[in-house]
Amino acid sequence: MIYFDAAATTLEKPEAVSRAASSAIRSLASPGRGGHSAARRAEEIAFQCRAEAAELFGVPSPERVIFTFNATHGLNLAIRTLVKPGSHVIISGYEHNAVTRTLRAVGNISVTVVDTPLFFPDAAIEEFEQAIKQGADAVICNHVSNVFGYILPLEKIAEFCRESGVPLIVDASQSAGVLPVSLAELGAAYIAMPGHKGLYGPQGTGLLLCGESTAEPILFGGTGSASRLQEMPEDLPDRLESGTHNMPGIAGLLEGLRFVKRTGMERIGRHERDLAAYAARLLNQVPGVRVFASADLSHQSGVISFRVKDRDCEELAAALSRRAVAVRAGLHCAPLAHKTAGTLEGGTVRISFSAFNTPVQMEAFTGILRQVLREKVTF
Amino acid sequence: METYLLIARSVTHAQRMVRILENCGIRAGLFRAPAGLTTRGCSYAVRIRAEQLLSARSCLDKADLQPLGIFVHESAGYREVIM
Numbered sequence: 001m002i003y004f005d006a007a008a009t010t011l012e013k014p015e016a017v018s019r020a021a022s023s024a025i026r027s028l029a030s031p032g033r034g035g036h037s038a039a040r041r042a043e044e045i046a047f048q049c050r051a052e053a054a055e056l057f058g059v060p061s062p063e064r065v066i067f068t069f070n071a072t073h074g075l076n077l078a079i080r081t082l083v084k085p086g087s088h089v090i091i092s093g094y095e096h097n098a099v100t101r102t103l104r105a106v107g108n109i110s111v112t113v114v115d116t117p118l119f120f121p122d123a124a125i126e127e128f129e130q131a132i133k134q135g136a137d138a139v140i141c142n143h144v145s146n147v148f149g150y151i152l153p154l155e156k157i158a159e160f161c162r163e164s165g166v167p168l169i170v171d172a173s174q175s176a177g178v179l180p181v182s183l184a185e186l187g188a189a190y191i192a193m194p195g196h197k198g199l200y201g202p203q204g205t206g207l208l209l210c211g212e213s214t215a216e217p218i219l220f221g222g223t224g225s226a227s228r229l230q231e232m233p234e235d236l237p238d239r240l241e242s243g244t245h246n247m248p249g250i251a252g253l254l255e256g257l258r259f260v261k262r263t264g265m266e267r268i269g270r271h272e273r274d275l276a277a278y279a280a281r282l283l284n285q286v287p288g289v290r291v292f293a294s295a296d297l298s299h300q301s302g303v304i305s306f307r308v309k310d311r312d313c314e315e316l317a318a319a320l321s322r323r324a325v326a327v328r329a330g331l332h333c334a335p336l337a338h339k340t341a342g343t344l345e346g347g348t349v350r351i352s353f354s355a356f357n358t359p360v361q362m363e364a365f366t367g368i369l370r371q372v373l374r375e376k377v378t379f
Numbered sequence: 380m381e382t383y384l385l386i387a388r389s390v391t392h393a394q395r396m397v398r399i400l401e402n403c404g405i406r407a408g409l410f411r412a413p414a415g416l417t418t419r420g421c422s423y424a425v426r427i428r429a430e431q432l433l434s435a436r437s438c439l440d441k442a443d444l445q446p447l448g449i450f451v452h453e454s455a456g457y458r459e460v461i462m
């Protein structure tokens with residue numbers, strides 16, 4: 001199979017990840033829930049995972065690294081803490097439903113959408129600056145669009161937030177593991193990320209990196225600490241981690257983080273960006289294909305969208321799937337991004353890369369796409 | 380041998396204290412705190428030797444990491460030390 005759907009989840013993982021997850025099922029009990037050796041082993045793995053993430057993402061202490069189920073869970077925690085009915089929020093025009101649906105659920109809020117054109121960071125900088133100067137209760141911005149791979153000017157947006165004292169929530173779903181992300185340098189209130197994409201952990205893992213303020217829990221229950229109290233503990237990470245941890249996931253994520261650290265985030269990011277540039281070049285040679293990609297690699301990550309004239313995106317993805325090629329078509333849970341880019345009607349076909357993809361796979365993909373486009377459309 | 384227990388807010392807090400102390404060259408052990416030592420219920424503690432208490436506190440202060448409480452283990456049991 002040619003797997004080009006890393007933006008949804010990386011399917012191919014380092015061997016150590018599956019080994020660790022499998023071993024955890026047999027050997028790790030519940031961290032913070034006992035003094036026996038199986039619980040102690042779990043505590044050690046959980047701490048190592050927090051410490052590894054803290055080092056990789058500029059978090060001052062491991063307690064501020066929260067285990068979540070995925071990035072959506074982390075974004076819910078962050079948004080539910082900072083955004084209340086009556087709040088004013090600024091978001092980019094490239095946000096995922098993980099942000100927009102959560103905001104809708106809070107209700108009665110005003111939202112400024114900075115819906116500047118695709119791959120035009122200067123316009124985004126200008127409009128974010130203007131919007132943030134007016135004041136807001138929070139700015140929420142994804143680092144990289146999950147549809148187009150557009151790298152938003154996060155450092156500048158963070159700078160405006162710091163200057164105006166507006167808390168920043170970052171959705172690092174597509175950047176964690178491939179671009180530098182530092183909680184301390186950005187001065188962000190929260191950064192949410194999945195564990196199962198660019199960090200190569202198992203599905204069902206994610207991280208929320210917390211700045212200075214304490215987040216509000218959305219899940220209540222046992223933490224293994226301060227058990228006599230009926231309120232959730234004030235201290236992180238326990239405040240946000242009720243119930244039994246996903247230890248196979250966390251053990252796998254630890255190995256994923258080690259893989260990223262060992263390989264080098266910069267190296268992985270460059271590999272994926274080079275693949276995206278190569279993909280754009282190859283796809284642009286296919287008749288009828290329109291590629292959404294930046295000519296400037298500094299604005300493009302390893303995610304790329306395209307459309308084919310007179311062809312339905314879902315039909316194309318289905319035809320590719322029949323030839324053992326995995327891509328994702330449609331709106332990618334990000335209708336706002338498609339609206340901003342003008343692709344809401346019909347969506348796009350998205351290909352997205354991991355450290356394990358190769359230029360030869362991209363060449364094979366282009367050949368298969370050409371074949372598919374020559375054939376009559378059938379479902 | 381006289382030992383002291385540093386009560387932690389959570390297992391992660393306790394683990395961090397152990398790491399910081401070890402970086403300062405202080406041997407420290409992590410274990411579940413005796414139930415009677417805290418009114419909060421279910422806690423973790425870090426055990427250190429008496430002669431290392433002063434340097435342990437200074438080391439933790441530098442890391443801005445304070446224990447919830449400090450107990451000394453005597454023949455009669457545990458006694459909280461107010462410092």
